Amino acid sequence: GAGVSQSPRYKVAKRGQDVALRCDPISGHVSLFWYQQALGQGPEFLTYFQNEAQLDKSGLPSDRFFAERPEGSVSTLKIQRTQQEDSAVYLCASSLRTWLNTGELFFGEGSRLTVL
Amino acid sequence: RKEVEQDPGPFNVPEGATVAFNCTYSNSASQSFFWYRQDCRKEPKLLMSVYSSGNEDGRFTAQLNRASQYISLLIRDSKLSDSATYLCVVKENAGNMLTFGGGTRLMVKP
Numbered sequence: 001g002a003g004v005s006q007s008p009r010y011k012v013a014k015r016g017q018d019v020a021l022r023c024d025p026i027s028g029h030v031s032l033f034w035y036q037q038a039l040g041q042g043p044e045f046l047t048y049f050q051n052e053a054q055l056d057k058s059g060l061p062s063d064r065f066f067a068e069r070p071e072g073s074v075s076t077l078k079i080q081r082t083q084q085e086d087s088a089v090y091l092c093a094s095s096l097r098t099w100l101n102t103g104e105l106f107f108g109e110g111s112r113l114t115v116l
Numbered sequence: 117r118k119e120v121e122q123d124p125g126p127f128n129v130p131e132g133a134t135v136a137f138n139c140t141y142s143n144s145a146s147q148s149f150f151w152y153r154q155d156c157r158k159e160p161k162l163l164m165s166v167y168s169s170g171n172e173d174g175r176f177t178a179q180l181n182r183a184s185q186y187i188s189l190l191i192r193d194s195k196l197s198d199s200a201t202y203l204c205v206v207k208e209n210a211g212n213m214l215t216f217g218g219g220t221r222l223m224v225k226p
Contacts, residue, residue, distance in 0.1 A: 033213065033214075035216075040124070040218075041218050041219075042120075042122075042203050042216035042217050042218045042219045043160065043203075043216045044216070045213040045214070045215065045216075048212045048213055055212055056212035056213065059213070091159060091160075099214075100207075101148075102162075102165070103148055103149075103150040103162060103165055103205065103207060103214060104162045105160075105162070105214060107159035107160050107161070108159060109158065109159050110159060
């Protein structure tokens with residue numbers, strides 16, 4: 001489809017395992033965001049890319065979280081040594097630079113991570 | 117204190133009712149304001165921007181009060197399909213992100 005695609009949709013990990021979540025943005029979208037959404041909460045900002053450059057990673061909660069977008073398209077969010085508090089839906093969003101004015105981000109359906 | 121605060125609800129209203137949601141933001145340097153809608157277990161989607169002069173889109177009216185750092189969304193003639201969580205969203209002047217509130221859940225009943 002033409003939308004933002006995320007995989008896996010569901011991931012169950014044992015505490016201490018590493019996980020990798022993938023995001024395929026809409027073709028041509030230079031801006032890419034990762035958000036974390038806990039149950040019953042709003043999305044919380046994690047990090048922002050413009051093309052391959054990670055311009056803001058102020059929302060990453062710890063050094064266990066790492067994101068990359070090496071070729072300015074697909075992005076991966078990696079969480080090392082997962083903890084139970086990492087359980088959440090991880091949302092990826094992409095947009096043209098026009099988001100600065102329009103406020104419109106196009107979200108994927110998210111990757112639901114459950115850490116046991 | 118969260119940067120963007122909303123009453124979580126739920127607001128339970130009958131079809132045809134008028135309902136209003138409020139949102140407050142803490143950073144006076146915030147520049148742009150939006151409402152997003154998120155259906156259960158789905159992704160958030162932009163509903164409308166919020167302009168200083170207030171703006172309307174069909175049954176939806178958004179208003180901004182910069183002095184009070186307060187944003188509102190009014191829904192007239194509620195439909196069953198309006199049932200969702202409404203997220204108040206703020207962009208700061210120099211920020212690289214949209215900051216989301218916790219959301220207000222609306223349930224419209226027949």
